[in-house]
Amino acid sequence: MGKKVFVNKANITLEGPFTVERAKELHLLLVERLDGMPEQAGGGAIDLCRVVDIDACGCQLLALFLENLKRRGAAPMLTAVPPAVRERIVTLGFGELLALQPEP
């Protein structure tokens, strides 16, 4: 299978449940996204508007993704976080790691 090409290299939109049941699938996708990132990528919004659920495993994966992006010079930021997902992230203690912005 050929390597995926991402049309929008700057912004990423994630979708569906971000949970342990999909951990491997999500991991593959995030690794592909990371591979597709140019060096010194600059900013990058990670849109969570279509994420319906998140658990500790999903939070950890997202945090690792963000840290890896930072290593590549990006300044990732979560955007459009649904309230339920936001609440779950905070409850799980990942607010700081995911640099969750205060609610507008």
Add this chain to the structure above:
Amino acid sequence: MTTPSGETNSVDLNRFNQVFFEECAENLAEMEQILISLGDREPDPEQMNAIFRAAHSIKGGAGIFGFNDMTVVTHVMESLLDRLRNQEIPFAPEMIDLFLEAGDAIAMQLAGHREGKAVDQEVIDGVRARLQQAIDAGGRATAPGLPADHAEGAPPPQEELLPRRCRLAFTPDPEIFARGIRMESIISELAELAEPGEFHSSARLMDVPELAEVDPERCLTRWEFTMLTRASREQILDVFMFVADEEQLQIEEDEPVDRRTPEGEPAPEQGIVPAAGRRAYDSNETAPGAFGRRGNETEASFRVNVTKVDQLVNQVGELLITQAMLSQIAVGLDPILHETLQRGLVQLERNTRDLQGSVMSIRLVPISIVFNRFPRLVRDIAAKLGKQVELKTTGDSTELDRGLIEKIADPLGHLVRNALDHGLETPETRAACGKNPTGTLQLSASQVGGRIVIDVIDDGAGLNRERILAKALECGIPCSEAMSDEEVWQLIFAPGFSTASEVTDLSGRGVGMDVVIKNVQAIGGRVQIASEAGKGARFTISLPLTLAILEGLSVAVGEEKFIIPLNVVIESLQPKPEQLKSVNGREVVQVRGEYLPILKLHRIFNLEAEVIEPQRGILVLVEADGERGAILVDALLDEQQVVVKSIETNYRRVEGSAGATILGDGRVALILDLPELFTMHKKL
């Protein structure tokens, strides 16, 4: 670009759910056992704690594994238990029934998740409402339905703990995600213990590897929690009961905010308190909220999938065959030239036997697993029938193959129901007969030789010979007045036989006893009945210790080889002509004054035998199910362990055999089923 949203099951959660299901079933059984043992008594603190722990464990596990519906009843039940434990509300005997019903409701939910069985939500809601009602009613000074003097006599509620700040550091097992444990449930439960707005959770990555090298299901996160709480240390530890080992959880507690503490007094030692987690507080079984281990469970135990154990048993079985094969080949070798090989083979045989013993012991479980089901059953049925029954069990620790345990539970249950329904009389009838109004039902298990014997004994009316014979005639079952008592009792195992005057939902359905005998026979067991009118009946189930391997004596009859289970062999002899007699046209051998029938295998199995006359062959004296006989064989070959293979699965049922085995030379030998042989011999 978006991610695909399709569902994948990268983690096999079923495997982990199974652990919860088993734990939950064990907790329910433990809870029921304690509740039944109480009668109408109030549980002592230890029993109360044990019931609480069971309910709490179920609730905690259900939350962690995502079975949220199961937390509903357990939550209210736990609240009621907690108030009882803290003597905030008085105990009432009706609560025992309520807790039993709650246990049933939880068991129904468990069966719903485990086996997909239907769950009656009305029952769940009803139990939950009544538990809540008991809490509400108990909260008032004079609760309706509860004894007022009890309420007055209750000591004042325990003083609430003062709030103090706690810091927890939790470094979970890296497999925590893969195990299906939900951190969000743990954190939510922990947050519930905090004062409002006084809980903070912070996750830290312990390592940030390259994303491509990360195992996404491996936990690299460490959590720190800060909370102001009135909860006891035990309550906090309880939250981590399924997930934390001693070294994975650290708790730092500040001095409680207590203005009454005089200044200048030395403060208790501060800092990180060692311990936490399940093992740390398991040591104190009676501590409130302590998470105790059950029965004889030790820290060194862990759960293993049954199929893995079965696989191991099969592999050891194959190893035994290979070892027997090598031993047979070695017989033909020069013992001087091949001395080292011979020595090695002897060692191999010893090691194989040891290994087989060890592996088989893994499959053995105590029969208490089955016995523990009966106190509740007896209690409920006795209440339904208006009978007073005391259940006694002995030999609970007798071990039996796990496969047999599962299969014996139903037949045993039927015998128990039957004894309650038909055997034991009502208190009035018993009193009129000069008996104690309370009947006794005894379940006992013991190991006798290579078999397990389970007795179901009642001190009821006993079996009624006339009624059984009359009913048998009515049902068209061949019988006669000349039949011995033992033969008459066996009639109740005939299909469709029932002497119950009316069909009850307990045991008088006309089916059952025939199913009992079929099920028991299917696992190599037999049922014997002894009964005395007016004094009671005894049903004895005899089962093989294990179905997988047996010690046998291999014998030759013509070209064929047979295995006689060693546990039935008394001795073997070459009879002298004067020992051989004929009684009623049947050949018998006289041994120490006793005449034993001679069973000729060549006749039973229609074989060409070298030896037809008993005086030229060897007689193997055997005893099975109280019956003795002498099997005529051409030669005794060897005493060996054989792996029992189902002949039915691989070929078809062969009458007179309890299975087959593969011998060292690769040939198949039938394993003799003695009671069946005796029956076949009588028909010849």
